[in-house]
Amino acid sequence: MAVQTVASTTDSAKTVDLGPAAALSCRECGHRVPLGPVFACEECFGPLEIAYDFSAYDAEELRKQIEAGPANIWRYAPLLPVPADVADKPNLNPGWTKLVKADNLARELGVTGGLYVKDDSGNPTHSFKDRVVAQALEAARAFGFTTLSCSSTGNLAGAVGAAAARAGFRSCVFIPHDLEQGKIVMAAVYGGDLVGIEGNYDDVNRFCSELIGDPAGEGWGFVNVNLRPYYAEGSKTLAYEICEQLGWQLPDQIVVPIASGSQLTKIDKGLQELIKLGLVEDKPYKIFGAQAEGCSPVSTAFKAGQDVVRPQKPNTIAKSLAIGNPADGPYVLDIARRTGGSVEDVNDEQVVDAIKILARTEGIFAETAGGVTVGVTKKLIENGVLDPTKTTVVLNTGDGLKTLDAVAGTGLTATIRPNLDSFREAGLA
Amino acid sequence: MAVQTVASTTDSAKTVDLGPAAALSCRECGHRVPLGPVFACEECFGPLEIAYDFSAYDAEELRKQIEAGPANIWRYAPLLPVPADVADKPNLNPGWTKLVKADNLARELGVTGGLYVKDDSGNPTHSFKDRVVAQALEAARAFGFTTLSCSSTGNLAGAVGAAAARAGFRSCVFIPHDLEQGKIVMAAVYGGDLVGIEGNYDDVNRFCSELIGDPAGEGWGFVNVNLRPYYAEGSKTLAYEICEQLGWQLPDQIVVPIASGSQLTKIDKGLQELIKLGLVEDKPYKIFGAQAEGCSPVSTAFKAGQDVVRPQKPNTIAKSLAIGNPADGPYVLDIARRTGGSVEDVNDEQVVDAIKILARTEGIFAETAGGVTVGVTKKLIENGVLDPTKTTVVLNTGDGLKTLDAVAGTGLTATIRPNLDSFREAGLA
Numbered sequence: 001m002a003v004q005t006v007a008s009t010t011d012s013a014k015t016v017d018l019g020p021a022a023a024l025s026c027r028e029c030g031h032r033v034p035l036g037p038v039f040a041c042e043e044c045f046g047p048l049e050i051a052y053d054f055s056a057y058d059a060e061e062l063r064k065q066i067e068a069g070p071a072n073i074w075r076y077a078p079l080l081p082v083p084a085d086v087a088d089k090p091n092l093n094p095g096w097t098k099l100v101k102a103d104n105l106a107r108e109l110g111v112t113g114g115l116y117v118k119d120d121s122g123n124p125t126h127s128f129k130d131r132v133v134a135q136a137l138e139a140a141r142a143f144g145f146t147t148l149s150c151s152s153t154g155n156l157a158g159a160v161g162a163a164a165a166r167a168g169f170r171s172c173v174f175i176p177h178d179l180e181q182g183k184i185v186m187a188a189v190y191g192g193d194l195v196g197i198e199g200n201y202d203d204v205n206r207f208c209s210e211l212i213g214d215p216a217g218e219g220w221g222f223v224n225v226n227l228r229p230y231y232a233e234g235s236k237t238l239a240y241e242i243c244e245q246l247g248w249q250l251p252d253q254i255v256v257p258i259a260s261g262s263q264l265t266k267i268d269k270g271l272q273e274l275i276k277l278g279l280v281e282d283k284p285y286k287i288f289g290a291q292a293e294g295c296s297p298v299s300t301a302f303k304a305g306q307d308v309v310r311p312q313k314p315n316t317i318a319k320s321l322a323i324g325n326p327a328d329g330p331y332v333l334d335i336a337r338r339t340g341g342s343v344e345d346v347n348d349e350q351v352v353d354a355i356k357i358l359a360r361t362e363g364i365f366a367e368t369a370g371g372v373t374v375g376v377t378k379k380l381i382e383n384g385v386l387d388p389t390k391t392t393v394v395l396n397t398g399d400g401l402k403t404l405d406a407v408a409g410t411g412l413t414a415t416i417r418p419n420l421d422s423f424r425e426a427g428l429a
Numbered sequence: 430m431a432v433q434t435v436a437s438t439t440d441s442a443k444t445v446d447l448g449p450a451a452a453l454s455c456r457e458c459g460h461r462v463p464l465g466p467v468f469a470c471e472e473c474f475g476p477l478e479i480a481y482d483f484s485a486y487d488a489e490e491l492r493k494q495i496e497a498g499p500a501n502i503w504r505y506a507p508l509l510p511v512p513a514d515v516a517d518k519p520n521l522n523p524g525w526t527k528l529v530k531a532d533n534l535a536r537e538l539g540v541t542g543g544l545y546v547k548d549d550s551g552n553p554t555h556s557f558k559d560r561v562v563a564q565a566l567e568a569a570r571a572f573g574f575t576t577l578s579c580s581s582t583g584n585l586a587g588a589v590g591a592a593a594a595r596a597g598f599r600s601c602v603f604i605p606h607d608l609e610q611g612k613i614v615m616a617a618v619y620g621g622d623l624v625g626i627e628g629n630y631d632d633v634n635r636f637c638s639e640l641i642g643d644p645a646g647e648g649w650g651f652v653n654v655n656l657r658p659y660y661a662e663g664s665k666t667l668a669y670e671i672c673e674q675l676g677w678q679l680p681d682q683i684v685v686p687i688a689s690g691s692q693l694t695k696i697d698k699g700l701q702e703l704i705k706l707g708l709v710e711d712k713p714y715k716i717f718g719a720q721a722e723g724c725s726p727v728s729t730a731f732k733a734g735q736d737v738v739r740p741q742k743p744n745t746i747a748k749s750l751a752i753g754n755p756a757d758g759p760y761v762l763d764i765a766r767r768t769g770g771s772v773e774d775v776n777d778e779q780v781v782d783a784i785k786i787l788a789r790t791e792g793i794f795a796e797t798a799g800g801v802t803v804g805v806t807k808k809l810i811e812n813g814v815l816d817p818t819k820t821t822v823v824l825n826t827g828d829g830l831k832t833l834d835a836v837a838g839t840g841l842t843a844t845i846r847p848n849l850d851s852f853r854e855a856g857l858a
Contacts, residue, residue: 071500071525090532092792096500098553103519104597122551124527124792126830162792168533172857177844181837188839189829191789193857196844207847214849216858360620363521363553363591400618401555401830408610410617415606415625418636420643428601428622429645 016142021081024229025051027331035081037143037226047327048229050081059278066244071096073131073237079273080237081230082138090167091137094130095237097122099245099393104361105374109381113252113390117374118242119364126399127320127367128263129159132234136223137163139230145221147172151204154183155320155398160223161190172220174204186402235263239270242393243280250274250285252390255377257369257397258289258298258343259321261328268335288386289332289343290376292316292351292368298329302336302343309333317348317406318368320398342385346375352406354378358396367398368406445571450510453658454480456760464510466572466655476756477658479510488707492677495669500525502560502666508702509666510659511567519596520566523559524666526551528674528822533790534803538810542681543820546803547671548793555828556749556796557692558588561663565652566592568659574650576601580633583612584749584827589652590619601649603633615831664692668699671822672709679703679714681819684806686798686826687718687727687772688750690757697764717815718761718772719805721745721780721797727758731765731772738762746777746835747797749827771814775804781835783807788829796827797835 016035023032028046039048062078069075073095074087087093098119106115123130133156140148148164148171150156157173164171173187177196188194197204211217212226221227243250250271256264268287274280291299294316301309309329314322326332336343346354351368354375359365366374373394380386400407416422423429445464452461457475468477491507498504502524503516516522527548535544552559562585569577577593577600579585586602593600602616606625617623626633640646641655650656672679679700685693697716703709720728723745730738738758743751755761765772775783780797783804788794795803802823809815829836845851852858 093527098522104595122553124551125794126555126828158794162788162794164792165789166533166792177841181840182833184841185833185836185839186794186830188841189785189788189794189836190792191785193842194840195852195855195857196841197847198844199847203847207852210849211852216849216853356618356620359591359618360594363593363595363619365554365587365591365615365618399555399830401615401828404611404614407614407618410614411610411623412606412613412617412625413622415627418626418628418632420639420645423624423636423640424645426624428624 017083018081018139018142019083020052020054020078021050022053023051024048037139037145037221039226039228050229050233052079054079054273054277057277062277063248063279073134073234076237076240079240081135081233086138089138089141091134092124092130092163092166094123094134096241099242100362100364102362105358108357108361109378109388111381111388111392113388113392116251116393117358117362117364118238118393118395120238120395120397121364121366121399125155125158125162126402127155127159128235128238128397129155130163131237132231133159133163133223135234136221136227136231137167137169139227140169140221143221145219146170147220148223149173149208149220150223151175151201151208152187153179153201153319155402156224157187157194158190161187161192161194164192165190174208176201176204232262232266235266236270236273238263238395239267240274243271243274246391248280250280250283251393253286253288253341253386253392255288255290255373255380255392255394257321257373257395258291258326258332259323261298261326261332264289265328265331265335268339284340286339286341287335288341288376288380289336290373291343291345292318292321292372293345293347295322295324296345297324298326298332299343299345301329302333307333317403318351318372319403320367320369321372342380344376344380344385346372346379350375350379355400355407356410359400364396365400366396367400368403369398370396371406446512447510447568447571448512449481449483449507450479451482452480453477466568466574466650468655468657479658479662481508483508483702483706486706491706492708495673502563502663505666505669508669510564510662512571515567518567518570520563521553521559521592521595523552523563525670528671529791529793531791534787537786537790538807538817540810540817540821542816542818545680545822546787546791546793547667547822547824549667549824549826550793550795550828554584554587554591555831556584556588557664557667557826558584559592560666561660562588562592562652564663565650565656565660566596566598568656569598569650572650574648575599576649577652578602578637578649579652580604580630580637581616582608582630582748584831585653586616586623587619590616590621590623593621594619603637605630605633661691661695664695665699665702667692667824668696669703672700672703675820677709679709679712680822682715682717682770682815682821684717684719684802684809684821684823686750686802686824687720687755687761688752690727690755690761693718694757694760694764697768713769715768715770716764717770717805717809718765719802720772720774721747721750721801722774722776724751724753725774726753727755727761728772728774730758731762736762746832747780747801748832749796749798750801771809773805773809773814775801775808779804779808784829784836785839787825793825794829795825796829797832798827799825800835
């Protein structure tokens, strides 16, 4: 794909090659600006997102091109804000994770229409964050940044550290200084700078915003701040993969975890793109959002029939979803209502139970976020909200090895002496 | 592939469909017996291994069939002891993990001929054990077993628990009762029976052998005991994948970790099969074995020019390789000498350094076993034993999340207050 000059509303037109990405567009007022490391609309402070030019695509040619592509997210490069030769650049090549036909879990939950788990624990650093960081990395290359940064309390720190290491970027990741030692190790091992901030996660975020506006932050790409419009697009690849793995079909129902809400909105965007491009047949689908009860601002608003999401102080073991003031909450409410889905929450005990059910039935050890989606799926079926006769996809976005504490109560069935009598006494034969 | 009647040397010929597997053959005396859940030769007590009938295969047709197969080990079903319809049965579908072109690591180690990391942390339970357990599972199905079992101190317990859960088998795994809590949780979460034995790993193994001979163990498939001939074949898939991912070419040099030594011998077997089948061009290749200094019986024998491997009492952080009396040690010595490779070891400090080098250069967080192979590769280059101008593949067989303790010293670069002055003082700008 040739380098394109982006039409600009300002005098300083920039030349960047981010493939089909044509401009940034305000989600609220539609104001367009050239591609750049900005995230808020200069007119109304609304969130900017990528506007694409897909006009030249032919459905059959595009489908063939995708199917002949690599077994990672770059098979969808024509639909992402990345240059056409992205697969040749050093990166972690995430994605194309397994869509597991979960027949045992389906029997347990009473699903007859086909139940699938999209298992993103198979990504390089074992969470879906590798998908979004990979997009931010390409934007960072395009804008000439040399340091990759973020604020994080877990999965994102490792994903940024690993991606930067392989791509030859410096990384500098900011975390609350009192994180558990295990999480610090998982992020520090990649050798970038890992800076503990004396304060909580809000303090870390505030400091990062300050750093972006300061000369000290020049040349720094904060994947989830000034590169956020690019970063967020990575979640579209979950929608693309699910549909392609279903044989280029939309699922009837999909259950997605909600942290900031960005992932759910981008999955919807991805499904809409596939319909418009003619890669899947248009038919109704329902998107369900899943939260932990201890951080359920969106499900609370959904159940109350409100459009406004009231912030909460998180208190749940599902820490990767513990965003009390989710930026995309109102958009999630729109999508759940528009598609006929809903937003539901489960308590920590139900999260742990669901982790164990998934492990016991399918051999998949999920992070707490996966416990939230499986638990919510179970609850939605019991409440008659989710239709068990329809094709349903449940997302597991992380790996149980990262949240071992959640199932720390799991242990030995029995302890015996090393002889057959002791074995028989324990009733295990 | 039709069900085959296996030619038998005994009266009790059995009919099982394990694809191209024709019989069991003694590695020492060549005595053949029908396929069954046995592992030692009735004539000489030598180890039994699978003998195949590949006579009907045409190289070009086989290559096309493989390339059209699924993105997991079952693309190689025609070369494995499994039925032709194996991909339709519920299992974890391991394999087809990334072969990462490690240009940054190559620069660091001075390799100019192409350096690759075969990263088996991408398997479903994040170690290469998923490959071997998947073979044992199919043998267990064929022999009518209903319980899958093993003795283990780590990776294998989780791999068996997960595979059994998905396949609908009962699992009963035996471990030393005083394992670290984290390892117990990783194995227990799949819901099978997990039995702690009051004793050390040797006691656990002795008890399992006793159980196999007792009526209480009837119907039990011990993946690494009575199903070992089938189980071990899973390691061949590492050789197949490496060659296919290199464009159907043999690597010049390959560095493999040694625990029992089985993996290394089966990788050699896999490479030899590809040559004989005409799937790769025949040319010399060298196999290098890697051990930790604290458990280095094979490298000690290699360096001393001996054929006999003297047992050692293991004392190393590389616990997944800590087998002091490796059953396949003599075969490993043969292969290293025959191919012009060698066997080397590194100390625990070098293991930790190598884990950090791999993470820092390629964004791959390896288990201690991966630290051993990368560390040995570095040492072999420095000693002039491994040729840096040749194509080299290094195996990472596990995931750093499972051996976090090894890099527990890794930590924060700095701790600062949430303001720019404090940031500047720390010298991070």
